[in-house]
Amino acid sequence: MKNKFNSLLLCLCMAAGLSINAKADTPAASVTLAGKALTVKAYDTPAYSVNTSAERLDAKGNKFTAVIQDGGDANNWNAKLVWHSGDTVPTLYLKNFIVDEYNEQTSQWKDTKTTAIAIPANQPTKIVITGGNSQLKTRFGIHYKSNLEIKSEGSAKLNIWNISSAIVGSTHCALTIDANLDLFVASYYDANSHILQTNQADLTINGGNIKIHTDEEKSLFGIVTHSSGNIIISGGNLDVTSSIGAAPANGSIRSSGKIIIGGGTVKATAKASVPLYAKNGIEINGGSVDISSPYYGISAGTPDSPADIAINGGTVKIAAKHAFYTYPRLGEGVFGYAGADEASAKTYDGTYTPMAKEPWMLISNDPQQFRTEPTTPPATEPTAAPTEATTTRPVKNPNRGIDPRVMLWVAAAGAVGLIGLLVTLIVFKFKKA
Numbered sequence: 001m002k003n004k005f006n007s008l009l010l011c012l013c014m015a016a017g018l019s020i021n022a023k024a025d026t027p028a029a030s031v032t033l034a035g036k037a038l039t040v041k042a043y044d045t046p047a048y049s050v051n052t053s054a055e056r057l058d059a060k061g062n063k064f065t066a067v068i069q070d071g072g073d074a075n076n077w078n079a080k081l082v083w084h085s086g087d088t089v090p091t092l093y094l095k096n097f098i099v100d101e102y103n104e105q106t107s108q109w110k111d112t113k114t115t116a117i118a119i120p121a122n123q124p125t126k127i128v129i130t131g132g133n134s135q136l137k138t139r140f141g142i143h144y145k146s147n148l149e150i151k152s153e154g155s156a157k158l159n160i161w162n163i164s165s166a167i168v169g170s171t172h173c174a175l176t177i178d179a180n181l182d183l184f185v186a187s188y189y190d191a192n193s194h195i196l197q198t199n200q201a202d203l204t205i206n207g208g209n210i211k212i213h214t215d216e217e218k219s220l221f222g223i224v225t226h227s228s229g230n231i232i233i234s235g236g237n238l239d240v241t242s243s244i245g246a247a248p249a250n251g252s253i254r255s256s257g258k259i260i261i262g263g264g265t266v267k268a269t270a271k272a273s274v275p276l277y278a279k280n281g282i283e284i285n286g287g288s289v290d291i292s293s294p295y296y297g298i299s300a301g302t303p304d305s306p307a308d309i310a311i312n313g314g315t316v317k318i319a320a321k322h323a324f325y326t327y328p329r330l331g332e333g334v335f336g337y338a339g340a341d342e343a344s345a346k347t348y349d350g351t352y353t354p355m356a357k358e359p360w361m362l363i364s365n366d367p368q369q370f371r372t373e374p375t376t377p378p379a380t381e382p383t384a385a386p387t388e389a390t391t392t393r394p395v396k397n398p399n400r401g402i403d404p405r406v407m408l409w410v411a412a413a414g415a416v417g418l419i420g421l422l423v424t425l426i427v428f429k430f431k432k433a
Contacts (some may be wrong), residue, residue, distance in 0.1 A: 029090035046082040048072035058108035097134035121143035164189035230257040251277030281307035299325035314366040327356035
């Protein structure tokens with residue numbers, strides 16, 4: 001009897017295990033597009049959505065034709081959700097995808113709080129932009145409640161032109177980007193709705209062409225990790241302009257952790273504040289960084305407790321009221337110039353800290369960036385500003401400032417005097433003889 005009971009218990013456990021495995025092997029994923037759910041419940045079985053015209057009322061009650069997402073099939077789709085067998089996350093494909101609630105005729109928005117794309121909790125997801133450009137014009141753009149990766153295939157781009165946010169995540173949700181993005185937000189909504197943002201999580205940019213901008217005098221960060229989280233840039237072309245207010249801890253690109261740049265091209269412009277700020281320090285190991293601001297160029301930490309700024313490689317160019325809030329540490333083989341402008345700049349080796357607050361600065365480990373090509377860091381500051389001229393001092397012309405015609409008259413007068421002297425001597429000898 002006991003053996004039969006054990007056998008029955010074993011069979012029940014095996015059945016439960018099979019049931020659990022079967023459930024684990026059955027994928028389930030969903031996203032919400034402009035309020036409509038797109039759901040899949042099996043591998044390689046996509047769900048589709050297509051751009052659809054719909055009558056809407058704008059903020060003033062005027063009728064206009066909006067573009068939302070509805071319906072669709074394998075032959076006609078602009079959004080496709082699929083969980084490929086072998087993948088660990090589902091993929092949302094966007095192909096000429098449009099959600100547009102802006103009335104072009106009246107310049108009014110539909111009076112809603114529409115989120116164009118919503119990624120649910122506990123579902124890490126990949127978004128792939130393919131086959132052309134996609135467009136979001138809503139109050140909120142992409143809101144992700146799980147880790148999100150955004151990629152572009154070829155030159156396909158996602159344009160987001162929104163009222164209140166572009167791409168924003170919930171707490172502890174990381175964001176990774178290798179995509180072509182043009183992101184614009186018209187106005188401040190709240191502390192959790194800046195243009196491109198994570199919340200207590202890393203934000204990583206590996207590639208793509210990314211432009212981030214906003215209107216004048218809007219209190220918005222361009223890229224921000226809120227509360228904590230690093231900003232890591234290893235590739236791509238990034239152009240960020242923000243209008244956040246002037247303060248040493250406000251940045252067009254602002255990290256509550258560290259900013260680590262290892263490659264790519266970063267252009268950061270501030271209309272009032274610091275283009276590049278990180279609470280726990282900044283590390284630049286490669287790539288190209290171009291900074292422009294009417295305030296400080298780069299800042300890290302707080303005024304009472306500044307954090308390290310280490311430039312170990314790459315090229316950093318700064319044009320600002322003051323290049324750095326605190327001085328940077330230069331790595332081995334890294335050189336610099338600093339001054340009121342490029343023409344008057346002097347050699348900077350990272351040890352004379354007042355020079356870090358000059359308006360213009362160039363730092364690089366690439367000798368071709370400099371007007372001369374030093375092989376070792378200069379031990380002392382030059383006594384004169386470097387110039388574009390030759391490296392050797394020109395030899396002064398001893399006759400500089402004398403009119404050549406005067407020189408000819410002097411030479412002629414000297415010759416006549418010499419002849420007269422000779423004639424006088426000859427006549428004197430003749431008379432004596």
